[in-house]
Amino acid sequence: MALLDRALVRLLPAVPRPVVRRIADRYIAGEEIDDAVATVSRLNAEGKTATIDVLGEEIHNAEEAQQIVDAYGDAIEAIGDHELDANVSIKPTALGLKLGYDVGRGNLETVVRHALERSNFVRIDMEDSTTTDDTLRMYRELRDIGLDNVGVVLQARLRRTLEDIAALADLRPNVRICKGIYLEPESIAYTDFEEIRASYVRSLEALVETASFVGIATHDEFLISEGKRIARERYEFQMLLGVRESLGQELVRRGERLRIYVPFGRQWYEYSLRRLQENPRIAGYVATDTVGRLLSRNGGRS
Ligand SMILES: Cc1cc2nc3c(=O)[nH]c(=O)nc-3n(C[C@H](O)[C@H](O)[C@H](O)COP(=O)(O)OP(=O)(O)OC[C@H]3O[C@@H](n4cnc5c(N)ncnc54)[C@H](O)[C@@H]3O)c2cc1C
DSSP states (O other), X not given: OOHHHHHHHHHGGGSOHHHHHHHTGGGOOOSSHHHHHHHHHHHHHTTOEEEEEEOOTTOOSHXXXXXXXXXXXXXXXHHHHTTOSEEEEEOGGGXXXXXXXXXXXXXXXXXXXXXXXXXXXXXXXXXOTTSHHHHHHHHHHHHHTTOOSEEEXXXXXXXXXXXXXXXXXXXXXXXXXXXXXXXXXXTTBOOSHHHHHHHHHXXXXXXXXXXXXXXXEOOOHHHHHHHHHHOOSSEEEEEETTSSHHHHHHHHHTTOOEEEEEEESSOOHHHHHHHHHHOTTHHHHHHHHHHHHHHHHHHHHO
């Protein structure tokens, strides 16, 4: 990443929300379920599957967590009613994990049972390392009570991931493997780019031995080609909405299965910041937006 881009990533929280909103637009389907349905319909028509995420990790009380549960209920219904090729992805903190383990666990079970009724599947996203143990515990508890329409995410960035794969092996888990977006201390995480890549490859090798299915979530061309080499069956590639779309098209053209992560909702800010932090050309986007608005304001006057 260029120097200016790196500097801007640090300053992103100071960028006005309307600017963040405009430049992060490409990463989010919209605010309403109808926006997500329209986006997923388009993706399905392009030969891609999807996973719908209700944005909502900034919740503060049980009522807000309940609203997220209801929104997932609506999403599961909409997927069925519109016959979309899509499942849902869910963040434990959006369901109230930080309000208490039992709150998050109970709400997750509600969503997974609803998905089961509509023959759908729930992927539990993985958040920062303060949630890893609880998230894996929830996953195991749901599987232990016979709910098999649920999968989990592991992060190559974390040093513990190979151990987590071994610990989950008896469940034959359905796992999405990703690099991990949350910056973690060196004591528990790899911080070097190549070390994270190497950990990703090792994790994938372990998962093809033990998992029932692997979602290879990355836009990194090196890891995509490693994915093709290592995973021969029971896998798919996964990418984020608005990221490296031509690379995704290319995968589909070559006959690979590709699932796109489609977030929607009113709580778009935290997710948008994380995506912009990963965009290697962030300074250019902010500059174009600012200059564009200045020009159009000027144009309006003359
Ligand atoms: C489907 C899916 C689900 C995910 N779920 C989780 C999760 O549950 N928990 C979690 O911690 N992380 C999750 N992530 C995020 C993931 O951990 C990484 O942070 C993210 O995918 C970037 O890593 P990368 O492998 O694409 O490699 P990178 O090296 O970051 O990116 C590879 C290339 O892709 C391009 N690129 C990447 N991001 C952007 C962007 N925002 N805008 C423009 N170009 C970009 C750049 O050109 C870059 O060179 C998920 C990612 C995907 C694709």
